[in-house]
Amino acid sequence: MTAITIGVSACLLGQEVRYDGGHKHDRYITDTLGHFFNFLPICPEVECGLPTPREAMRLEGDPENPHLMTRTSRIDRTGQMTAYCEARARALESEDLCGFIFKKDSPSSGLYRVKVYNNNVAAKTGRGLFADAVVRHFPLLPVEEEGRLNDAEIRENFIERVFSYRRWKDFLLKSPDIHGLVQFHTAHKLLIMSHSTQYYRELGALVGNPHQLPEKELFAAYEELFMKALALHATVKKNTNVLMHIMGYFKKQLDQGEKQELLAVIDQYHNRLVPLIVPLTLLKHYVHKYDQTYLKQQIYLAPHPAELMLRNHV
Structure with a gap:
């Protein structure tokens, strides 16, 4: 797999670029994710030409089209920031990003529920410019805020999408053709199913009738549906469905005791008594014991490094 680069708000990496001259170093990002990702640090406020330290700013006015105002001197920085944002976004096209982690609550980098002021009354309805x-x-x-990564399900979903996006980009780098798309889709079938049966059907129909679109349009349509599918969370209910689907491949190999044990473990997962890693470990044992070739290639069984322990939460 090609090296994975994600954008990160520079203050989260320990860079002293905040308005008060400080940082918001996030150890999970640097000490854990840093083993698997390359980081592209960005501080929009510094990169657009503002000093450190600097006067604090906030969003004001229409949440859909807010102004970026300094708090005390009342200088409107909207034009300066938006010009930078448009140019920087275009420049990022050459960085091959697979994700971005933003600083929560920031008037430039906050992704969700950023305060927007009207008559000095704040509503958490905005997004950083x-x-x-x-x-x-x-x-x-794939985008997320560092604060939301404390939620195990959100963290797993974001990181899974980052790795999946890298696999898709790698597919596009290798002189892609329809045969390759079929292979890619086949390997990701159960992963897609764990996120959305609707998108699973739509992607299957797209791959099953590949000549209805020119190749370039076909790949673009697949990418859009694939990433939209993975943006939906893989819930306990959805995962249970996939686990039972996998179990079906062993109906002729498992003896009665093995079937009962596997069903019991899947039921424990369904009732949130054990994490997903428990039934998956048993299933992977059977995959290798009975040499299930189709299941061996399924990304669902290992969509990200085990060291991240993303499937160890209940």
Whole structure:
């Protein structure tokens, strides 16, 4: 797999670029994700020409089209910031990004529920100007805020999407053709199913009738559906469905005791008594014991490094 690069708000990497001259170093990002990802640090406020330290700013006015105002001197920095954001977003096209982690609550980089003021009354209805520019320019790019990564399910979903996006980009780098797309889709079938049966059907129909579109359009349509599918969370219910689907491949090999044990473990997972890694470990044992070639190639069984322990939460 090609090296994975993600954009990260520079302050989260320990760079002293915040308005007060400080940082918001996030150890999970640098000490854990840093083993698997390359980071592209970005601080929009510094890169657009503002000093450190600097006067604090906030968003004001219409949440859909807010102004970026300094708090005390009342200088409107909107034009300066938006010009930077548009140019920087275009420049990011050459960085081969597979994801972006933004600083929460920032008027430039906050992704969700950023405060927007009207008559000095704040409503958490906005998005930072730079984060908004990135999302609009790269609508399929996996994006998240560092604060939300504390939620195990959100963390797993984001990181899984980052690795999946890298696999898709790698596919596009290798002189892609329809045969290759079929192979890619086949390997990702169960992963897609764990996120959305609707998108699973739509992607299957797309790959099953590949000549209805020119190749370039076919790949673009697949990418859009694929990334939209993975943006939906793989819930316990969805995963249970996939686990039972996998078990079906062993109906002729497992004896009665093995079937009962596997069903019991899947039921424990379904009732949130054990993490997903428990039934998956048993299933992977059977995959290799009975040499299930189709299942061996399924990305679902190992969509990201085990060291991240993303499937170890209940």
